[in-house]
Amino acid sequence: MVKKHGKKSRAKRKAQRAGASHASAAAGTLHTHEPLPDMTGLGELPYAAGKELDTDLAARLVAACRTACKPCQTSLAQKLRTEHRPTLAALAGAVYGELAGIRPGAFASSTSRSWAPLARAANAGEGDRGAALAAVEAMDDEAASDLLEDALDHWAMGTPLPADLVDKLATAPPRQRPADPMDTFRAAGIKVVTLDDLDLGDDVDTYYLAPNYGVLLMKTDAPDGQPMPMLVLYPETDDAGIEDLEARTDWEHWGLHGMPDMDPRWRVRARISDRSLQGLVHIGPDGNDDIELWRAAETVTLPQHWWDLLDRVQHVLVAGPVKEPEAPGALAAAGDAGELLAVVARVSFH
Structure with a gap:
């Protein structure tokens, strides 16, 4: 029933996170994305095998994803893949190693599905804890891009880290659903009564x-x-x-x-x-x-x-x-x- 368009599906998800025009980038217009998450807690995770992380770059990339800025997302992701593989490993490990409930499903790339067990092993302190980073550093650009894209699908919706690291990595607003249709009536001066206003109690x-x-x-x-x-x-x-x-x-x-x-x-x-x-x-x-x-x-x-x-x-x-x-x-x-x-x-x- 579902056609085998794995790469198209991942490309579509990327496009949906990225809505900004290239005009500002082409014109050299400077801009920032807020809120800029505090990513210093990434340094406490085991996936970078003790190597120095560029948490500022990670924060700017995640913020660009959350604000759907395609020019920044594209340039920052390329910089991360080519110059900062330990940071890429930490971003991906936060998703697939820290949260036992998140496993790359059939809709994720084959790269993420094969790398996730290394992240879980590193998190559990099993075997060679540097294997997860070594695998990321050995990836070609296409494989690294697939792993990063899958991880950013989670980061774009807010920090994926567990409760003990939430204080170190600031949470971002959740994905927004369509506007409440009742807002139209409120804007027109019509009083809207909600279920919360009725105070029906726990028995209802x-x-x-x-x-x-x-x-x-x-x-x-x-x-x-x-x-x-x-x-x-x-x-x-x-x-x-x-x-x-x-x-x-x-x-x-x-x-x-x-x-x-x-x-x-x-x-x-x-x-x-x-x-x-x-x-x-x-x-x-x-x-x-x-x-x-x-x-x-x-x-x-x-x-x-x-x-x-x-x-x-x-x-x-x-x-x-x-x-x-x-x-x-x-x-x-x-x-x-x-x-x-x-x-x-x-x-x-x-």
């Missing part, structure tokens, strides 16, 4: 006050041809649909070509004890659920082959909404009509 489950969805289990192929679990959303309430998903998420419009973006803040919750899915949620800046699109109404044990795939890949392609997902051609029709949104979510096992 707000999940049932918002549009709800159901899910259909499917499988697809990742860009490298490997199978990947997939969930197709369908409306369960009258107010659920494309307009609701556009307002509540920042998922991209997807036409079944390539692989949509991975956003680790979207989680598919899975329960190990009974091999079931529990829900689809978005994690807010405070670490709590701020969006809940689907919640399992009852426990349904998943087929063993689908659960095994879920356990192996640990990511799920989520797409929707499709009114009748089991109808032949319904998914493709929604994609062709531009009425399909999609994201790659992480699986949270508990």
Whole structure:
């Protein structure tokens, strides 16, 4: 179903982070990107094997990604690849070595998938702790570019480091979803009453006050041809649909070509004890659920082959909404009509 456009997918993700014109760079116009993250904590990570890091360069590159400045991102990334491989190793290791939950999935480059075990070994103090850096220093420019691009996909959404380093590496604002449509009414002087204003208390489950969805289990192929679990959303309430998903998420419009973006803040919750899915949620800046699109109404044990795939890949392609997902051609029709949104979510096992 998903065409094998791995490089195109990574190029698209890069383009989406990069929206600035080259005009300012060509004209020599100086500019800065703020907030500039404090990256001094990178020096405490083991991936650079004790070599000196250019944390200023790392900070400027991450800031350029977060502000979608293509000229700066391109020039700074090239400088990092050609002159500062230890810093590149530290940036990538912060993603793939520090956070046990982040594994390069089928949508990441083969370089990242093969390098990540070295980063995890360095983090655990196993074997030659310099092997991760040695591998980065031995990469050709294309491989180093692939590793850096995959790592920057995470850095562009905020620091990926664990809690004990958050105080050293400042967090950045989360990816912004589309503006609240209620702001239009507020701007016109119309009073808008929200659920928070009503102070309904903890006894009211707000999940049932918002549009709800159901899910259909499917499988697809990742860009490298490997199978990947997939969930197709369908409306369960009258107010659920494309307009609701556009307002509540920042998922991209997807036409079944390539692989949509991975956003680790979207989680598919899975329960190990009974091999079931529990829900689809978005994690807010405070670490709590701020969006809940689907919640399992009852426990349904998943087929063993689908659960095994879920356990192996640990990511799920989520797409929707499709009114009748089991109808032949319904998914493709929604994609062709531009009425399909999609994201790659992480699986949270508990």
